[in-house]
Amino acid sequence: MSSFRVILIVAVLALPSCSCANILAIVPMPSYIHQIAFTSLWKELSLRGHKVTVVTTDPQNDPKLTNLTEIDTNWSYKYFGNVSKLVEKSMNMWNAFDVFSGIMTGIGEGQLSFGPVQKLMQREEHFDVLLVEGFFPEFLGFAEIYNCPKILITSLDAPKFIHRFFGNPTHPILNPEMVTSFHGNLNFRERVISTIFDVYFAFHSVKNYYAEKQKILNKYFNTKLTIFELMSDVDLLFVNVDPVLQTVKSLGPSTVTIGGFRKDTRKRYLPKDVQDFLDSAKEGFIYFSLGSNVKSKDLRKETLEAIIDTLKSLPYKILWKFEADELPGKPDNVKLIKWSPQQSVLAHPNIILFVTQGGLQSMEEAIYSEVPLVVIPFFGDQEQNAKLMQSKGIAVIVEVRPYLDKDKLKTAMLEVITNPQYRNTVRRLKQLALDTPMTGLEKAVWWTEYVIRNKGAKHLRNPAADIPLYQYYLIDVISFLLAVVALVITAVVLLVKFVYRFISKFLGKQVPVHKKVN
Structure with a gap:
């Protein structure tokens, strides 16, 4: 036997092994951006021989993934309804969580009463690890049924009331809550507001949010444990963030950053008419999309008119993700598409600008496609993401409240298109993000198998998580x-x-x- 083969065999044997396991993953949020953050993980785990069962609102439906079983809860989108006008007019950091916590409570109870999910409670098979979306801690009750370790996962950064369970620092000045618009060096006024908001948010989550989750847990699971006890017993937290692309934070060893580019596991091809439209844009084209939660068709009349007037005045072709068949007054240089294969659009060589609402996945996909941005933030983490992108020199912000100024929008779009510094900076940022020993997906797979191999990861628990706040x-x-x-x-x-x-x-x-x- 050659020395090379001996070395190869020894190297393979030295690799940490994980026998094929049964994995249960539950991602209840009816939002495509929340689901796509993890589709690559389910696919990779199933291809590695693990039997993966996923509760999801957006199943991949890939017959080649024979080890992947998907429980389709797409009907949960009814709980979201029309939030576009609400977030555009009246939502702010003080009431945002009230609005969405009510929605998430309905989603959690609705899915737990769903037949196929109820069947999981009958323990017809064993699961070796449970992964649950962090906004739905009531589903941690399944770990009690199967007596298995558990991992919390978030498709964006976790709010502070989750980070605190893992002992991660939650400084109101260094790391303002994600639903605030604060970022970078806060002035005195922002520091005061951020501190007050942290205290308000902490009490609010205990008094209202977790209280409702506790009622659901008690209703559907035969356990005497509280939500707080279940959360404190979680082995790992996966947060879909990348310190290079986002804000650097001090995290304990039980928190793993799995952010980075996620290739859409579904094969998405551009329709021929769209492909021809983009190919013919010799001066370049602009991609306009407000994501999957804020729908352009539901914007206020004044906002819609400002966008139309702006796009009409530009000497470029525009592809607009617009959810209706018709748009009165649609400019000739604009093509509408109800659902866009976004990664394919951003990868097109003729693209010169992406106008976005500032969602995390959209930001990452733009960076990895080397496309600069104009950001129109609406709610949630979008305002903070917008300031983050602007501070990194890859975007310009245009506010939608109290109204969208069409002159400011046009100026911002032309500034990003004509100033090469934006595209040069986004290329540099992409290079930094790619210069890493392990991708976010590889980390997520490795740590999932680590928990399976070691039947948990309590030995990595940050001792700060068990110290009272006053201490x-x-x-x-x-x-x-x-x-x-x-x-x-x-x-x-x-x-x-x-x-x-x-x-x-x-x-x-x-x-x-x-x-x-x-």
Whole structure:
């Protein structure tokens, strides 16, 4: 046997092994961007021989993935309804979570009462690990049924009320909550608001959000554990962020960043009429899309008219993701498409600009396709993402509230198109993101199998997660030290007063008073 073959065999044997396992994954959120963040993970795990069962609103339906079983909950999209006008007019960081927590409560209860999901509770087979979307902790009850380790997953960064369960720092100034618009070096006003919002959000999540989740858990699972106990017992947290593309954060070892480019696992081809339209755009074309949750067809009349007037005045072809068949006043240089294979559009050589709402997946896909952006943020993490992209020099922001200014929109679009610095910067950012020893997908696969091999990862738990907040922030220590200092100062002041009075009294008796004699 040659020395090369010996080395190869030894190397293979040295690799960590993980026998084929049964994996249960539950991603209840009826949002394509939330689902596509993990489709590559389910595919890769199934191709590695694991039997994967996924509860999803957007199944891949790939007959080649014989190890992948998908429970289709696409009907859950009815809970989202029409949020476009709501987020455009009245949603802000103070009420955003109220709106979506109500929606997510309905989704969780609806899916847990769904027949195929109910069947999972009958324990007809064993699962070796459970992966659950972080916004739906009630589904962690399945880990009690199967007595298996559990991993929380998020398609964007996790909110602070999740990070706290893993002992990750949640500083209101360094890392403002994602639903705020704050980013970078906050001024004094922003620091005050961010701090107040953190306290408000923490109490709100306990009093309202987790209270509702607890009711659902009690209704559908035979467990005496609370939501807080289940969350504290989670082995790992997967957050779909990339420190190169987003904000650097201090994270404990039980939190794994799995962000990075996700290739759409479904084969998406451009329709011939769209392909011809883009191919004929010799001066370049603009791609306009507000994502899957904010629908262009449902925008306010004033906003829609401002967009139409702007696009009409530009000397470029525009592909607009528009969800209706007709658009009154549609400019001749605009082509509508109800659903866009976005990665294929962004990869087209003639694209010169992407106008987006600022979703995380759209941002990543634009960077990996080397396309600069104009961002019109609406809600959620979009405002913070917009400021992040602007600070990195790859985008210009145009506000939609109180109204969309068509002149500002046109100026922003022409600035990004005509200034080569934006495209040069996005290319540089892509190079930095690619210069990594392991992709986000590879990390997600490796750590999932790590949890399976070791039947959990409690040994990686950050001790900060088990310290009360008053101890973590040294409130008791600081209070004690302040009390000691106050006592010492008080004692010194009293002593000085006593000595002063004593000396004054002593000197008053001993020192004779000389009277003037005439």
